[in-house]
Amino acid sequence: MAHAQSFVHPGIDQSAKDLAYLKQLIARKQEPWKSAYDKLVKDTDTTFAVHAHAHVLRGPYAKPNIGGDDLSQSATVAYNCALLWYLTKDRNYAHTAIRILDGWSDTLWDFDYNDAKLLAGWTGHAFCNAAEILRYTDAGWSQKGVDRFTHMLMTVYYPLLRYYFPTANGNWDGAICHSLLAIAIFTDNRPLFNDAVDHLLHGPVNGSIFKYIYPNGQCEESGRDQGHVQLGLDEFAGAAQVAFTQGVDLFSIGDNRIGRGYEYTTGYLLGHTPYCYCEISPRAMHLGGGFEYVYRHYAALGIRLPFVARAADSMRAKVPQRTLTAVRAAFAHAASPIRTLVNDSTAYIAGADKDVPDIPADAIQVQPGQSVQQALDRAAGTGRWVVLAKGVHPLDTALKLPSGVTLSGMGTGSVLFLKPEAGRDAIVNATDDLHDITLRNFVVEGALQPHPGNDPNSSRSFNNKGNRGGVLFRSAAVNRMHGLHFMNLTVRNCTYNGVFISGARDLTFSGCDLNENGAAVVPGPKLQHNLLLTHCSSILVRDSRLDGSPNGSGIYLQSCEQVSVTDNELARNALNGISVSESAGITITGNLIEGNDQSGVHAEYLYTGNRKMTVSGNRIHFNGGYGIESYGTDNISIQNNLLSGNGIFTGTIDNKDQLKVADTKKIVLR
Template structure:
């Protein structure tokens, strides 16, 4: 025993030394947007007159030749929409000019450009103290990486920048910039954290801070709310800000790509992750801007539809990796004549040793579109009861009750004056995404639809939207009215019985339930429950009884469950799906993503099959099989793609007769262990 104890100590010391060695590892220099080989290749292309680099350089040089004197401020203030704006424009212009001049210095070896860049950095370094107002973090994030790129070039090219001035610049980064940026800001639209990650990576490289760099990489992969690339770009390429305007979308994409460019210089490949997720976001957006119709789980914005300047590097990177992005190529070709610096900084020597090969393409399990409007509407029988906006939905369902009759919810907003009480033997069918059921906030009720009788049976709700927000107008900012802000208490479909099997034969098909702070769908005590082709998103906030207790889909004490081809996404405080005290359930070919708790939460349940799902970007583990009293029995997770969740891919405690097979794991948590399968009867306390 004593020998084993000493062996353990020796192994522990070895591990600690390895960790310290990795943490002490220096960054490559120059090494922010480009490394030394990249810069040399860029210079060669320009000086040998190759296009488009020669023209881009001439344009850049013309910009740097313009008169410029830095005007530094101790306190830089930038409010929303630039009001107030004290020092913000001056700092932005200084950062751009400093980087431009440093590049021209490197290419020409003309010291007047080095002196101009150094003068700008030296002007700000001893003066800038802090940032303030609404856009403080955003402004710091926009300017930080440009300043660092300029500084990196000057420091490592014998430009004549004095050590005391380099120290003053680094002091500014670590006392004015980093304290503001280090906590990120994922509650804002995703372009904010994209920019913050970008600048933190650049600061980490310049200051040789490996832990800071690794922290930024981790946030890029696992950041909560809107903070990671998986929160910002969905599997179909749609972006978190797609319903806002295309200017902000391109800004966000450009900042995430800029961060990935810095990481790639340091040997970390963030471009190929998630099935080339960055490229998919750019391709989706470029296609829309070029006039191609894109499928969107929103109304994609027509605002600011001008092509931005961030396509060049993305196009060239993916082309070199053998990934074709035709819309990105067309966009890059279109903006190249005006891109200048972006054309030069896109140059890479891709035969360098640090460059890793692109990961293989993977097919996602969910290929079909989910939610209202996803299916082509069939002709309705003559006996259907049609309801126009303004007419009573409750009267129509009461009339159809018991006969299996259909109630057609015509296109438009149907404001419910009170909770809709659903009787047995009725189908409610809409005309797609335009058929919206909306509980009047003035009603004082919480839930949009409930069962009218405890033994409700043979009901179906199909092809319509249940809007859980307090307004059917989402506004132009997709982040302004989201359910995580918790200013209201609203539920979607809530069906409850007081005994198992008390309800039966419940069908939800191609419906969209969104923005409920309580559960989007809660069914308790039912046999034969089918959820097919549904889009349940942004449900499950932090209202009473509290966070982590309400979800997009919560099924309790149910049997014979089938959930398939559905989206269970973006619950701000809950899970995509939670199964409690359930039996005989199938979850198949669903997207379970971006949820603030676990992707899939299973407790005290039996005979549960989870197969061929995409489980990604959830803040905790992709799936948790939790132990509470006796644990679950017969849980099988088979052939799921489980990647880039904040915790483990699968986390399981005391689940008897359970198997986890053929799952594909990548990038879950902070370590190499992708599964935690324990026989211990561990009750999690968080």
């Protein structure tokens, strides 16, 4: 096993100072801790019967469930007993916790079925918290018992969890990271600890804090149900609590991203409906038990989370362990909350629901089921509007857009859907010289069905088995197409590019929401993106959201000139936030660029390289590669960017990998 410097012990949910301070609060009969302590004593049975299993089997939604409940109950009781042992010095509690840990350590061989990793993630950190307290408080746990428990962690739990599971919904990796951090601390394994923190910061697909919680606080599972959202938030916050015990602050990153996720979700649970980029789910609206620590942590930082505070107040009496383990000695003299979190304003709100227009009197209205193509042909060259009424507008073949028209919808309720058997691209140019068109305020849906369902992860384009494109405008000559305007358009879930334009000038993208486009269909991964522009000039991309490409970038510019990318959100893409190749006159300013698997901004060299590029005033943080990466760019200006948390975590959040600008004309092979 690889070891580095040791950790603070005990040091998972709480340190020795925290536990000692908790004991003082109870001795002083201070509330709510005295009542929580009394309830925990009342609820904890030292005669708990241990039913350990060699093979623990848990399928989806606990079908089948052989040993799963026994394991979960054992982990909870062990932690409760270890905590009460510390607080009371009653050895009955210590003996019960030891009996549970020894029973499972002697018996458990493996996990199996659908929820194997999830169950291990749920239970590993609770077991480790119990073990950590017992080991460092003279509880009478034998060295043989410690060794057997360590053996179970490293031969049963660790091999199952070490590869994470980011393609599942994000609550899985939250739980996995939570337990891996706890295992790392108990076994004094610093490389494992750093790897788990790095995954929390930079994990792919749904694996990181930034993949799970969006800048406005919406969560990856907000469209699924609020029970799973609370589970995901609870596990990510639990992992952050463990990291904080060891001096790594994951609560403040991303402008208090964990707090934003909690306040967004809790507000909805308490009756306030926030804006959601999907249809926020009304399922499982009950409050969970994971509010106490988050409330107290942010309050100690002087940050008010009013909805979270209300939820913590209402749940406190029901979750005594959570109330007790939320105590930090450092919170004893914390400042009173003086500020609240506000929504990030960058590209918020973007997409079809933004600024839904008043419809001109001479507009041609198209009801679902009527021919959109006939209406466009009728309006061609006149400047008239064709308006998609709310509902699904199925297409039997690609829509051929003529010049001189505006195609508008009435918000996200207006959905243009190319039938899967009808070809690849939903909208194409009718002529090689397409000009003076506007697309606005409707949705191009690239999933295999117009209503993808209530689990957003199942409809993501990496799960889409079709070859599906959004908007494709191509010309055979530079600048032949012109005057192409995209306003408040949503294009999502396409396996091919969301929008691909080649050979045009005078392009604007304003307030658009291009997300989850660009998977691994032919011609292959990393070649499809949310927005791909080639051989284009005079381009403005502003106030738009270009997120979540499963294999591509938010924006890819190739052989383009005079481009302004301003005030956009470019996040959670598998490649880069912005990729620039063989282009000139590129200005990238005022953007939020975060959580991309590779670099935030990547200017690559292929043959002649890029020329005259300005990157200024952007927030570029927590991307897996460099914040800004450039090779062989002629005349690049980089100034006043906020760079933080980019690159692999090796013990500090702001490492050397924030910026790489090389004069070398180097082709990056990846």
